[in-house]
Amino acid sequence: MHQDEADWSGDGVSLAAHQDPADQDVEMSLRPRKLSEFVGQARVREQLELVLHGALKRGDQPDHVLFSGPPGLGKTSLSMIIATELGSSIRVTSGPALERPGDLAAMLSNLAEGDVLFIDEIHRIARPAEEMLYLAMEDYRVDIVVGKGPGATSIPLELAPFTLVGATTRSGALTGPLRDRFGFTAHMEFYAPEELELVVRRSAGILGVDLRDDGAAEIAGRSRGTPRIANRLLRRVRDFAEVRADGAVTREVARAALEVYDVDELGLDRLDRAVLGALINSFHGGPVGISTLAVAVGEESSTVEEVCEPYLVRAGLLARTPRGRVATAAAWRHLGLTPPQHAPGSPQPGLFDE
Numbered sequence: 001m002h003q004d005e006a007d008w009s010g011d012g013v014s015l016a017a018h019q020d021p022a023d024q025d026v027e028m029s030l031r032p033r034k035l036s037e038f039v040g041q042a043r044v045r046e047q048l049e050l051v052l053h054g055a056l057k058r059g060d061q062p063d064h065v066l067f068s069g070p071p072g073l074g075k076t077s078l079s080m081i082i083a084t085e086l087g088s089s090i091r092v093t094s095g096p097a098l099e100r101p102g103d104l105a106a107m108l109s110n111l112a113e114g115d116v117l118f119i120d121e122i123h124r125i126a127r128p129a130e131e132m133l134y135l136a137m138e139d140y141r142v143d144i145v146v147g148k149g150p151g152a153t154s155i156p157l158e159l160a161p162f163t164l165v166g167a168t169t170r171s172g173a174l175t176g177p178l179r180d181r182f183g184f185t186a187h188m189e190f191y192a193p194e195e196l197e198l199v200v201r202r203s204a205g206i207l208g209v210d211l212r213d214d215g216a217a218e219i220a221g222r223s224r225g226t227p228r229i230a231n232r233l234l235r236r237v238r239d240f241a242e243v244r245a246d247g248a249v250t251r252e253v254a255r256a257a258l259e260v261y262d263v264d265e266l267g268l269d270r271l272d273r274a275v276l277g278a279l280i281n282s283f284h285g286g287p288v289g290i291s292t293l294a295v296a297v298g299e300e301s302s303t304v305e306e307v308c309e310p311y312l313v314r315a316g317l318l319a320r321t322p323r324g325r326v327a328t329a330a331a332w333r334h335l336g337l338t339p340p341q342h343a344p345g346s347p348q349p350g351l352f353d354e
């Protein structure tokens, strides 16, 4: 266990799905600006287009929108696009920044009619601020409490009609009342390799990378279904292509580069492999609770749960059971081991088969 600990991030180059401050500028330049530039998520795009254009046509303020899903799938991008499509300004804040109701009241009272208020990581908003948000979302009104104790009075404050856009990596952590106040909720799915190919081609065009067809396919296939990672891999592969080859990103160059950066054929990064490795080596494949697993890899539970686990589940490597997380037979094989009978997906009937 100690060998795996924190080892996954030791090289200083982050390839995980988290947003990395160092990447912010490049991310800005690669961000799709219009709905038509936004690749994939066809359903979400179509539904959103109807919500926005329906409201525009009627001259109404569009419903509040909630995006949920793992990091790097385009939640922030879509939120910005909403404002662009509506032709309005956007104000950006995040759940953790709204600790006191006063913080939120200040934000809300500064909104102009038709503005979009984007609250990232909205599940981390403090309770009193959340309660203020209910009234604001429903009636465009807040009650400001002045004073303390029995002498306290509340002053109602009218707000300009606005659209709240919330984003969360953990929709399950949202309270019912908050969730219910969103008129439109979209769950973002991991992208298909063909969609990620479009993403990297578009980015290569913007960054001026000589990306060949087979190189694009290789990068797309190893991007964990995540555009942010696809863009990151493209930039790392470009470095490699410029330093060790003639600059062209072919399949061969991409493969060699991704080997250097420890991205395997399934696109798993070191943290993903550390989680599977701990699950299999320290807990014999599970079941084990998420917090125990997180301690074993030296990470926060929330990171393992929100950043790592969704893709491992989607890739069929990890299963959630009532008793904890379990490595599937495919996970054992991916690490070059023979799966025991009890691993889900093993050929023999085992403990977890229903």
Ligand SMILES: Nc1ncnc2c1ncn2[C@@H]1O[C@H](COP(=O)(O)OP(=O)(O)O)[C@@H](O)[C@H]1O
Binding pocket: 027, 028, 030, 031, 032, 037, 038, 039, 040, 041, 070, 071, 072, 073, 074, 075, 076, 077, 078, 167, 199, 227, 228, 229, 231
């Ligand atoms: N559908 C998409 N089409 C093109 N690029 C995308 C798409 N979704 C995300 N990206 C790229 O991935 C990066 C991260 O997306 P972002 O919206 O910040 O994800 P999230 O907020 O869900 O973590 C963006 O800067 C953008 O370059």
Ligand SMILES: [Mg+2]
Binding pocket: 072, 075, 076, 077, 120, 167
């Ligand atoms: Mg975001």
